[in-house]
Amino acid sequence: MSKVLHNTKFINEKAKFVRSSLFEKFVLTKQGHPGSVFSMVDLAASLYYGGFIRKDDENNSPFKDKVIVSKGHATATLYPILVDLGIIDIDIWNKWGSDETMLRVFGNISIPGIDVTSGSLGHGLGIAAGFAESFKRKKNDNKVFVFLSEGELYEGSCWESLLYISSNRLDNINIILDRNSLMILGNTEDCVELDPIDEKLKGFGIEVYSCNGHDTSDILLNYEKMNASNKPTCLIAKTIKGKGVSFMENKAHCHYWNPLDETQIKQARQDLS
């Protein structure tokens, strides 16, 4: 417990840095998905700064463990973290917003530290299964973490992959379900019911945990449990779309970047400071 409490303050500071860094890029580039990015920042910061993604000292790869942002529109969440960890060169980050940069809203494998090109929903779990099978058959202990949005669960391919993951006991897969309860046209439960997600996942043989997706202490404790499990796991993280910027929180339209006036920009900077 002491380790977790020690990490929490550090991770919260990093999460704040990630949000404010990305907000400035959204303002600069006038594009992005702030709602979806801000809802998963604390989950991503806890994953990397909590020590769950291990460096790869043996191979020509930044990390032993793979991170798949299946909700590809939020891949930018990882950029400030990867810059901070020295994986993405600071010059690349600084050039984001010019024509010379390789960074973009949707990540791809040409970007250091980004393991999968994503953008279209519903592919991450199947790709995770491929990585996981490869790791197991090589008898190494690498793990795969998949950031999934609840909206992705409407894609049937997710459930095909969950069947496979469970059937093949791919306990090196940990799913992080970012449940901010919103998609473009409104609340997920009002559009097409997903609940009870936990029971559905359990029915597919997945070990399910839940947490407050913005409480890093809660997140870290659950990551530890997932890491120790001998089954494929899923953490259902209750999050707030647009978390951190008062006028974006729980607003479906903040899925996409919307033009902000100076007052709003000032307000957002104040919220994120």
Next chain:
Amino acid sequence: MNYQRDEFITVIFEAAKKDKKIYFLSADFGAPALDQFRNELPDQFMHCGISEQHMIDLAVGLALDGNTVFCYAMAPFVSLRCLEQHKCGASIMNLPICTIVAGVGLGYADAGPTHYATEDLACLRSMIGANVYTASDAHISKLLAQKLVESPEFSFVRLDREPSDIFLPLVDGKQLEKGYRLFGEQQNTDLCIVTCGYMYGIIQNILLHNKIDNKVSVIDVIKNKPFPSIQEKIIGKKQILVIDEQTSYGGLSSALLEFLCDNEVNIPVKRMTLPDKHFFENGGRKSILGVAGLGEDQIYTKIKEFL
């Protein structure tokens, strides 16, 4: 009579015995050669369930970790049902995933239109970066497997469901690299037939049976994309006749027309393809081809028009 699928899988099996990074995935689709593979190399075989979309995504993960992957399923499903998986995976990330598209055209005759792959070539050809091959006999299938084991690439290999003879002339590695084989009389003939896959054997039989193989040249297009450089084989011809067991929208005939256009080759082209309709008839493949306008008599009649 040899099955294209078994010849192909046997090559992959022999290679996989020596290379642990070769994986074979099946969406519940079998073959005698596959039984040997999964019995003797279970660690390199994955049964994906009847889940083509998942199978292709699984292949992407395996390939991203440095493996060579072969995916295998029934043609209509492993092509169209998971088209977006092909695009977002092997195409965008340029991964060495080979998909074996088994049972193209009307190969599943009497099963009906749900099981026909009559637009797969159009769809797969449109995939950026894809290499698309069609085997017209089991010998070519074997050569393609050897090539793809030696030089893995994002590819689709279209195989026929039915066993067939090994057709002449026997294709060698050099011809495979060129992407086509030639049959009939190449010099001093006005008509060139362009075809691929199952239809090649049909056409060869028509020409030999009617003793007109000396009046026609035939190009069997093994590599459908990128389209092979056939200029020197068609220059001087007065007529090209494309015969393809696909619809006219995007299939082999479209590929040829694109080639002629891009290379500014001006030769009249007629197309014998499947019409833009679904077929529910029974009676076997040749019978249904007849209903569709691609029966042997209809092809022979059309050829005679140009002689």
